[in-house]
Amino acid sequence: MTIPDDLRRTPLHEEHIRLGARMVPFAGWQMPVQYAGVMEEARAVRQAVGLFDISHMGRFRVAGSDAEALLQQTTTNDVSALSPGKAQYSLIPNEQGGILDDIIVYRKAPSDFIVVVNASNRDRDLEFFRAHAPSGTSVEDVSDATGMVAVQGPAAQDALQPLTDIELASLPRFGFAEGSVAGRQATICRTGYTGEDGFEVIGAAAHIVELWRALVDAHVVPCGLGARDSLRTEAGYPLYGHEIDETTTPVEAGLMWAVKLDKGSFVGRDAILAAKQAGPSRKLMGLIMEGRALPRQGYSIEAQGEPIGVVTSGAFSATRSIALGMGYVRSDHARNGATVDVVIRGTTHACRLLPKKDLLTATITS
Amino acid sequence: MELPDDLLYTRTHEWVRLDGTTATVGITDHAQCELGDVVYVELPDQGATLERDAVFGTVESVKAVSDLYAPVSGTVAEVNGALADQTELVNQSPYGEGWMVRLTVAPDCDTSHLMSAQEYERYVQESGH
Numbered sequence: 155m156t157i158p159d160d161l162r163r164t165p166l167h168e169e170h171i172r173l174g175a176r177m178v179p180f181a182g183w184q185m186p187v188q189y190a191g192v193m194e195e196a197r198a199v200r201q202a203v204g205l206f207d208i209s210h211m212g213r214f215r216v217a218g219s220d221a222e223a224l225l226q227q228t229t230t231n232d233v234s235a236l237s238p239g240k241a242q243y244s245l246i247p248n249e250q251g252g253i254l255d256d257i258i259v260y261r262k263a264p265s266d267f268i269v270v271v272n273a274s275n276r277d278r279d280l281e282f283f284r285a286h287a288p289s290g291t292s293v294e295d296v297s298d299a300t301g302m303v304a305v306q307g308p309a310a311q312d313a314l315q316p317l318t319d320i321e322l323a324s325l326p327r328f329g330f331a332e333g334s335v336a337g338r339q340a341t342i343c344r345t346g347y348t349g350e351d352g353f354e355v356i357g358a359a360a361h362i363v364e365l366w367r368a369l370v371d372a373h374v375v376p377c378g379l380g381a382r383d384s385l386r387t388e389a390g391y392p393l394y395g396h397e398i399d400e401t402t403t404p405v406e407a408g409l410m411w412a413v414k415l416d417k418g419s420f421v422g423r424d425a426i427l428a429a430k431q432a433g434p435s436r437k438l439m440g441l442i443m444e445g446r447a448l449p450r451q452g453y454s455i456e457a458q459g460e461p462i463g464v465v466t467s468g469a470f471s472a473t474r475s476i477a478l479g480m481g482y483v484r485s486d487h488a489r490n491g492a493t494v495d496v497v498i499r500g501t502t503h504a505c506r507l508l509p510k511k512d513l514l515t516a517t518i519t520s
Numbered sequence: 521m522e523l524p525d526d527l528l529y530t531r532t533h534e535w536v537r538l539d540g541t542t543a544t545v546g547i548t549d550h551a552q553c554e555l556g557d558v559v560y561v562e563l564p565d566q567g568a569t570l571e572r573d574a575v576f577g578t579v580e581s582v583k584a585v586s587d588l589y590a591p592v593s594g595t596v597a598e599v600n601g602a603l604a605d606q607t608e609l610v611n612q613s614p615y616g617e618g619w620m621v622r623l624t625v626a627p628d629c630d631t632s633h634l635m636s637a638q639e640y641e642r643y644v645q646e647s648g649h
Contacts, residue, residue, distance in 0.1 A: 193582070380582060469582070
């Protein structure tokens with residue numbers, strides 16, 4: 155396939171080419187979908203450590219005296235509960251209670267934040283924050299000046315520690331610190347999108363290449379978007395455009411843990427509260443297939459031949475060799491342990507429903 | 521790209537090995553490489569009758585689903601049962617252990633529409649897929 159050449163390239167583009175990656179268009183970017191192979195890369199992350207280029211994600215700096223107030227108004231989680239050096243998962247809501255994006259908010263200092271957003275929503279998110287920003291609070295898009303990599307897997311700390319003076323063992327989950335990383339200033343956060351322990355590192359665009367090379371030299375396995383999608387699906391994490399979008403509420407997506415209704419007024423609060431009180435008509439569930447056929451986005455979910463839902467994502471577990479996924483299921487059918495069917499190419503394939511957080515440890519029979 | 525000389529090839533990236541009235545069918549090295557990790561293979565039942573160019577199965581990778589097309593007409597004599605749970609054989613050994621079906625074909629089985637290894641190689645290069 156020929157890749158359109160108007161796509162953006164991350165600072166690590168040349169590294170991907172040199173490593174023989176297969177490049178694909180993704181959200182306006184040229185990104186590596188795989189190097190050695192999706193399953194081999196996913197296994198490396200589950201069993202050792204893998205390395206991802208996530209520079210395509212948007213990074214905004216929100217600073218100024220009203221920075222906290224701006225983020226309280228435009229995101230669902232409680233920013234006031236966030237101390238400097240801590241990050242939180244959050245959502246950008248719309249007025250209808252839908253989801254414009256899912257994000258990570260990092261508090262560097264009382265009035266200085268970094269917000270990491272999905273590549274596909276970068277422009278819209280920036281516009282949204284700026285539209286709500288009071289004077290004296292700036293929202294700066296620092297995406298192009300910086301690069302970002304994820305080091306993920308049970309051996310992530312062992313791989314990254316020799317390259318930094320930050321004491322990684324003392325970083326809690328969602329904690330971050332700034333320090334020297336591969337010889338230059340960077341930020342390390344104990345976060346990830348794989349279901350494993352790991353870190354995400356933000357550094358200057360020019361510097362991120364040195365860090366990438368140092369990690370590859372230390373035998374950290376380069377992983378593409380294919381492995382990333384497989385790992386996040388297996389971990390039950392939502393992806394914008396699949397599990398969540400402007401028409402899904404945090405109530406049905408099972409993301410109310412990231413919505414703090416009692417923090418005060420914010421965009422979409424009344425709509426989310428109403429949706430919570432009404433109860434969701436559908437719920438996002440994990441799916442474990444009995445056979446190996448993959449459920450894919452848009453496939454129908456049925457019970458005794460009656461449509462009761464739709465698949466949002468599917469993946470094949472590299473370590474357990476089972477097909478799994480997520481999907482929205484009508485609430486009256488969304489029972490843990492229930493067996494339903496996914497219609498794959500005209501044929502029904504049995505699957506079991508379970509909480510999406512249990513996808514990572516489930517087997518076909520239990 | 522590995523392309524054994526003793527096989528015949530289709531434009532839909534299957535290969536066929538003719539041995540008397542037995543035709544063994546699989547997908548090419550190029551096809552498995554393009555698909556990536558194969559995780560599911562759906563094959564017909566033994567005894568099924570296949571018409572040339574008809575869909576006889578499905579091969580699914582983490583990235584995509586592809587139909588399998590019968591290179592020649594015949595009756596399914598054997599399916600590769602190992603692919604039920606060892607789908608990686610398609611990636612590791614597309615012309616060997618990753619074979620898919622064995623067909624019983626007519627003694628005068630027409631193969632004039634199939635490509636030689638050289639012709640298939642040129643086809644892949646020219647079509648860019």
